Structures are given as C-alpha cells and as structure tokens.
Amino acid sequence: MKITYSLDEEAYLDFNVYHIKNSKTAKKSMTIQRFLGPILFLMVPFIFADLINVSLVGLFITFVVISIFWVMVYPAYYLRLVRNGVRKMIKEGKNDGAFGEHTLFFNEEGIHETGPAGESKVFWHGIEGMGEDETNFYLYVSAVSAFIIPKRNLEDSQGIKRFLEEKIVSE
Known part of the structure; x- marks a missing residue:
C-alpha cells in the first residue's frame, strides 16, 4: 500500500497538541500547574488581609473567583502556549x-x-x-x-x- x-506546519502543531493531551507526563504537569497555582494563590488573602487592613472574607471571595477562573481556562491556555512555542521553534531552524x-x-x-x-x-x-x-x-x-x-x-x-x-x- x-x-x-x-x-504542513498545521499537522505538526496538531501532533504536538495531541501528544501533550495524551502523554502521562504532560497531563501530570498540566494538572499540577492547573491546581497548584490556585491553591497557593488562595493563601494570599490570609497573608495580606492584616497587612493592608482589608476584610478577609471579601479578599478571599475575590481570590476564590479568580482561582476558579484559572482552573477552568488553564487547559486551553496551556495548549495555546504549546502551539505558540512549537510554532516559534519551527521558525528557529531549517525544516525543509x-x-x-x-x-x-x-x-x-x-x-x-x-x-x-x-x-x-x-x-x-x-x-x-x-x-x-x-x-x-x-x-x-x-x-x-x-x-x-x-x-x-x-x-x-x-x-x-x-x-x-x-x-x-x-x-
């Protein structure tokens, strides 16, 4: 047969996105980045509430909303970063x-x-x-x-x- x-470049980009979505190592890394940031971010209100003399509840709610937003949009953001990074690497060298x-x-x-x-x-x-x-x-x-x-x-x-x-x- x-x-x-x-x-073309698009097929190569598709492969890299497919690989990231299906690689155990990449999925683990994305999950850590997706959830560890918001967990650390949620500690900020406890640190700054006394320093800037603001209500802990109001600050905490704001940070919870931002953290939920991060968790929801991070996978799409991460894959876009991968595509853009691969696109830049393709342009760096000779790929004939x-x-x-x-x-x-x-x-x-x-x-x-x-x-x-x-x-x-x-x-x-x-x-x-x-x-x-x-x-x-x-x-x-x-x-x-x-x-x-x-x-x-x-x-x-x-x-x-x-x-x-x-x-x-x-x-």
Missing part, C-alpha cells in the same frame, strides 16, 4: 525535510517513508503505538516522534486505520 501526502511531499509505503515488513530530506524504514515492531485525532493519524516510532499522516489526503481513512491497527497489534 502507498500513501502520498503533504505535511519535515514539511512537504511525503510518501509512505506499507508492506509486510514495515513502513518505508520518503520525503524531501531523504528516506527511512521502520519495521512494524518498531512502531510503538498509534494515535488519531480529527485531522491526522500518528504512528509513534518513539515516545516523542511519529509519522504524521493527514487524513485530508486519504480516500479511505477508516480502511487505512483498520490496516494499521491490524499491523501494529499483530507485531
């Missing part, structure tokens, strides 16, 4: 090989990929896992890198998904 597709026309050849042994910077081969047992979101398939070759296959270029994305799941599970 052969798949030819164009990989990452983006552009790619071709994946699937056979009984594994995957052979050709792209603007060269080619690579991965055996089926070298694929650590598969992920999927609304726009792409991700075939992980390590804990932090994957073949990104945009669905927009696929005629039968469900058929390809079944094929890949069968190959990755059976190996």
